[in-house]
Amino acid sequence: xxxxxxxxxxxxxxxxxxxxxxxxxxxxxxxxxxxxxxxxxxxxxxxxxxxxxxxxxxxxxxxxxxxxxxxxxxxxxxxxxxxxxxxxxxxxxxxxxxxxxxxxxxxxxxxxxxxxxxxxxxxxxxxxxxxxxxxxxxxxxxxxxxxxxxxxxxxxxxxxxxxxxxxxxxxxxxxxxxxxxxxxxxxxxxxxxxxxxxxxxxxxxxxxxxxxxxxxxxxxxxxxxxxxxxxxxxxxxxxxxxxxxxxxxxxxxxxxxxxxxxxxxxxxxxxxxxxxxxxxxxxxxxxxxxxxxxxxxxxxxxxxxxxxxxxxxxxxxxxxxxxxxxxxxxxxxxxxxxxxxxxxxxxxxxxxxxxxxxxxxxxxxxxxxxxxxxxxxxxxxxxxxxxxxxxxxxxxxxxxxxxxxxxxxxxxxxxxxxxxxxxxxxxxxxxxxx
Amino acid sequence: xxxxxxxxxxxxxxxxxxxxxxxxxxxxxxxxxxxxxxxxxxxxxxxxxxxxxxxxxxxxxxxxxxxxxxxxxxxxxxxxxxxxxxxxxxxxxxxxxxxxxxxxxxxxxxxxxxxxxxxxxxxxxxxxxxxxxxxxxxxxxxxxxxxxxxxxxxxxxxxxxxxxxxxxxxxxxxxxxxxxxxxxxxxxxxxxxxxxxxxxxxxxxxxxxxxxxxxxxxxxxxxxxxxxxxxxxxxxxxxxxxxxxxxxxxxxxxxxxxxxxxxxx
Ligand SMILES: Cc1ncc(COP(=O)(O)O)c(C=O)c1O
Numbered sequence: 001x002x003x004x005x006x007x008x009x010x011x012x013x014x015x016x017x018x019x020x021x022x023x024x025x026x027x028x029x030x031x032x033x034x035x036x037x038x039x040x041x042x043x044x045x046x047x048x049x050x051x052x053x054x055x056x057x058x059x060x061x062x063x064x065x066x067x068x069x070x071x072x073x074x075x076x077x078x079x080x081x082x083x084x085x086x087x088x089x090x091x092x093x094x095x096x097x098x099x100x101x102x103x104x105x106x107x108x109x110x111x112x113x114x115x116x117x118x119x120x121x122x123x124x125x126x127x128x129x130x131x132x133x134x135x136x137x138x139x140x141x142x143x144x145x146x147x148x149x150x151x152x153x154x155x156x157x158x159x160x161x162x163x164x165x166x167x168x169x170x171x172x173x174x175x176x177x178x179x180x181x182x183x184x185x186x187x188x189x190x191x192x193x194x195x196x197x198x199x200x201x202x203x204x205x206x207x208x209x210x211x212x213x214x215x216x217x218x219x220x221x222x223x224x225x226x227x228x229x230x231x232x233x234x235x236x237x238x239x240x241x242x243x244x245x246x247x248x249x250x251x252x253x254x255x256x257x258x259x260x261x262x263x264x265x266x267x268x269x270x271x272x273x274x275x276x277x278x279x280x281x282x283x284x285x286x287x288x289x290x291x292x293x294x295x296x297x298x299x300x301x302x303x304x305x306x307x308x309x310x311x312x313x314x315x316x317x318x319x320x321x322x323x324x325x326x327x328x329x330x331x332x333x334x335x336x337x338x339x340x341x342x343x344x345x346x347x348x349x350x351x352x353x354x355x356x357x358x359x360x361x362x363x364x365x366x367x368x369x370x371x372x373x374x375x376x377x378x379x380x381x382x383x384x385x386x387x388x389x390x391x392x393x394x395x396x397x398x399x400x401x402x403x404x405x406x407x408x409x410x411x412x413x414x415x416x417x418x419x420x421x422x423x424x425x426x427x428x429x430x431x432x433x434x
Numbered sequence: 435x436x437x438x439x440x441x442x443x444x445x446x447x448x449x450x451x452x453x454x455x456x457x458x459x460x461x462x463x464x465x466x467x468x469x470x471x472x473x474x475x476x477x478x479x480x481x482x483x484x485x486x487x488x489x490x491x492x493x494x495x496x497x498x499x500x501x502x503x504x505x506x507x508x509x510x511x512x513x514x515x516x517x518x519x520x521x522x523x524x525x526x527x528x529x530x531x532x533x534x535x536x537x538x539x540x541x542x543x544x545x546x547x548x549x550x551x552x553x554x555x556x557x558x559x560x561x562x563x564x565x566x567x568x569x570x571x572x573x574x575x576x577x578x579x580x581x582x583x584x585x586x587x588x589x590x591x592x593x594x595x596x597x598x599x600x601x602x603x604x605x606x607x608x609x610x611x612x613x614x615x616x617x618x619x620x621x622x623x624x625x626x627x628x629x630x631x632x633x634x635x636x637x638x639x640x641x642x643x644x645x646x647x648x649x650x651x652x653x654x655x656x657x658x659x660x661x662x663x664x665x666x667x668x669x670x671x672x673x674x675x676x677x678x679x680x681x682x683x684x685x686x687x688x689x690x691x692x693x694x695x696x697x698x699x
Contacts, residue, residue, distance in 0.1 A: 002578070002579045002582040002583050002603040002604060002606065002607040003583075003603060004583045004586070004591040004603065005591065005592070010592075013592050014592050014593050014601075015592065015593055015594060016592070016594065017588070017589065017592065017594055041483075044482060045479055045482060048478065048482060049478075050475065050478040050479040050481075050482055051475045051479055051596070051597075051684050051685055051688065052475065052595055052596035052597025052598060052600070052684065052685075053596045053597075053685075054596075054598065060598035060599070061598075064598070065598035065599055068598060068599035069592075069593040069594070069598075069599060069600065069601060070593075072593065072599060072600070072601035072604065073592075073593050073601045073603070073604070076604055077601060077604060078600070078601055078604045078605040078608050079599045079600045079601060079605065080599045080601070081599055082599075225604060225605060225608035226608065226611075230497075245450075246449075246450050246451060247450060248449075248450035248478070249450065252445075252447065252450070252497075253447070253449070253450060253474065253477075253478065254471075254474060255471045255474070255496075255608070255609060255612065256471070256605055256608035256609060256612070257600065257605060260599060260600075264598075264599075
């Protein structure tokens with residue numbers, strides 16, 4: 001990886017210098033679907049992907065390109081494609097590399113929709129996935145078959161907060177010549193850059209900490225440019241002949257950026273999960289303060305962990321920075337600045353107590369997102385999983401007393417006071433019962 | 435496409451098309467520690483403009499196997515033999531950096547092969563400091579890093595270009611990593627040793643084009659202008675960018691090459 005400037009400088013400047021015509025210091029929002037060609041020659045060159053430039057916003061747009069260039073430089077990737085959501089990013093990666101008859105090895109501790117996409121949707125199209133414990137290296141290696149085209153995991157799993165041993169998994173993938181794709185949503189490049197640990201593809205839901213304000217859904221794929229796609233039999237979608245563009249091989253023409261070219265030329269072109277230029281702008285605003293926000297998220301998380309550890313209403317507490325977390329050692333190694341700002345804990349009194357807690361906090365918002373500047377909470381037992389019995393919840397790795405907390409940027413003393421109110425309500429339920 | 439040439443697998447980028455006899459040929463010659471990806475935004479563009487394009491990976495570079503050439507003179511011989519093997523009788527040569535030394539040498543020794551010459555970020559000599567050569571021997575990845583960061587001006591360093599989503603520094607680095615690790619030091623030593631540039635330049639009797647970079651820290655503008663002065667007829671243009679001009683300002687470069695090619699007709 002080569003960098004001339006440091007992280008904070010790149011978060012403000014990569015991908016943009018003041019506009020030559022207007023001098024605009026901020027990144028302009030190019031709210032346009034299309035771009036007038038200078039002449040037929042230029043039009044043909046753009047359609048044929050011979051030179052850079054924009055022809056239609058479904059494929060690329062100058063505001064979105066600034067976002068992509070900024071993300072690529074922050075994560076140390078060679079190139080990036082931004083798209084409409086984190087899930088779109090995941091889908092683009094899978095479909096760029098895999099075809100019917102191919103196989104994926106994926107962590108069994110990932111975000112529910114990531115699992116569902118592989119387990120239920122992709123299987124309908126003939127792409128099978130073997131789910132593995134993300135930290136059982138032997139299991140991962142054994143699961144890789146000759147038709148395995150992708151290994152997939154999250155640095156910090158949602159919602160279990162398992163930390164994947166990315167450097168060791170990357171070594172296995174390299175040995176087996178299979179690309180490693182990592183969903184790095186929970187860490188952001190501020191806390192950890194998977195490419196520097198040998199991962200080949202990074203996926204972000206920009207909706208979360210990168211955008212950081214809960215105002216725009218977005219996703220991105222960052223290509224590490226560090227995978228050899230040259231085996232035509234194994235990776236025909238990247239190094240074989242493309243159905244358009246005179247039948248070129250992306251690998252031969254674009255080398256390190258072959259995967260990006262494939263995603264743009266096929267995924268963005270034919271599926272169309274484009275980001276809106278306005279949302280790209282909002283997300284760029286978020287990135288300008290990414291390191292400031294992440295520092296405060298981590299600081300507040302530390303204080304919240306202390307607070308919850310001491311609290312009588314809390315029956316158990318999970319965060320990779322806690323010494324009793326099973327992945328604490330690996331977290332310390334690959335996430336030295338902190339393991340993100342999601343905390344999960346159990347509330348004494350089970351499902352009803354959880355419900356009472358959630359209903360009695362005011363500052364903390366009860367909703368489905370994570371990574372907002374504001375503190376967010378969810379109690380799966382009374383929302384997403386309310387229809388399941390305690391036993392059935394356990395089967396999917398959750399308990400009915402579990403609360404997921406996304407620590408925000410408020411003065412943490414105010415959040416603690418808010419939590420005390422919720423805990424008081426939960427305690428009432430508990431005492432009524434006993 | 436891949437060819438078996440002199441007992442080795444050699445890769446030459448032709449923009450994905452077969453070479454055709456009745457078209458004019460453009461031959462792109464990459465620089466030190468580079469390969470055909472230096473010209474990603476030129477190769478297919480000029481194929482579409484109706485040319486045969488040949489952008490070989492020199493031995494040990496990119497996808498080409500074989501023993502590396504250890505001098506500019508050897509580079510020139512390898513290239514001229516490759517063209518003979520491909521049955522290309524004449525071509526316009528576009529060199530970048532070290533590639534400019536190779537085509538200068540070719541212009542003197544094999545003038546019959548040369549239809550036109552374009553020097554991109556070039557000079558008549560490219561002395562390389564001991565520090566960079568030592569680094570390229572002892573720690574090639576560090577040397578890639580130095581070259582890539584010196585080689586780009588502010589636009590490149592902040593990944594600013596029309597190529598959506600591309601990060602020039604990391605991409606430049608990845609391209610260099612595709613080569614055999616010994617390639618860069620061998621190339622830099624070849625550059626350092628080459629002394630015939632001035633003599634070669636003085637023999638050129640055709641119209642040439644030099645496209646130079648104002649903020650070039652690898653082959654400084656001053657040295658590029660000295661080359662222009664030593665060639666009888668050499669137009670030149672200075673672009674506001676760094677050494678990796680084909681990536682930093684591809685459209686401007688392509689337009690200049692296109693005009694030059696038209697002027698040869
Ligand atoms: C780890 C992880 N990956 C991917 C996603 C999907 O992102 P999006 O909602 O932007 O599609 C989420 C959303 O919660 C997530 O938490």
